[in-house]
Amino acid sequence: MRCNKAETWLLWSSDGRLDAKRRRELDEHLRTCPRCALMEKEYGALRSLLANEGPAEPLPHFLERLKSRFTAEKKSFVLLLWERWCLRAVPVFLGAVLAFGLAVFFLVPPAQDQMAQSGLLFLNGQNPLSETQSILEEGMGEARQMRLIFAAADEADYRGREMP
């Protein structure tokens, strides 16, 4: 018999799972193999060590202390449920806000930009530079400079400017 097999049988034997025939074979091996005989002794010591661990009783008033914890736990259980609900509600709220933002971005058509006065003139087939052009064509250089300055000042508030 090989020693590995002997060890397995030793362990089965300690669980009462070794039949009589195998037990005899094992005993035979143990008589001739000092290594396995030592192993049997070691397993015996281990069993004795483990058997030393008898059932233990909890600390006194276990049930009374448990009952008082039940009462406290019931209160905290409600709080725990509320906390869990809040923890779930926060990501749900953020998700809803994000979904709403995306829906607004993609589904609602953008408002038309208000066109500049020059753009409107272009659309109406008129020349937006006609006023400036007439100034540039004037003969007197000094008067032309002054008119250009005033025209530029008016350009800042083009909405209020009179149509040419």
Next chain:
Amino acid sequence: MEDRKLIELAKDGSQDAFSELVLKYQAKVFSMVLNFTRDRETADDLSQEIFLKAYLALPRFRFGSEFGTWLYRISLNHVRDYLRKAGKRKTVSLEEIGELPTRDESAEMKEKEQVQESRKKLLHQLLEAIPVKYRIVLTLRDIQGLPYDEISRVLRISQGTVDSRLHRARKMLRKKLAPYLSGEGERYAL
């Protein structure tokens, strides 16, 4: 009263029925937890948490297994969580065994008590040195005395796996114990 009746009453809100279940199983749960924690106060605290968990989970218990098996499963999961957290804080080495009280240091202690205490400490140190999954099987079988089929149901593993884990656990423990048997065995009355 039978477990089934007590559970049904407890499910209907009877605290007395659940108290009876606690009285029936408290020693088993406590002993098992103590095997992993080594500290009585910690084991007591964890046991209370286990019963609280069981109480809160009781409405979901459908009699798919025995109550004891179900409770053991809750206990082991709770202990696993504890060990995972505790493992990050503390590691125990076999060298610590050298710090056990000697005859000179504990002159006032009775010899027998001292030996018993030393053996317990030795066993716990040895158990802590093997991986948790092997320690659990070994504890359930060799300390708690659960049969193979119940261990298989508690851990939701096959009986073959229980057998192989137990085999490896015992081998590991024997190897770790061997030096104490040859050298310091007398100190632990081995």
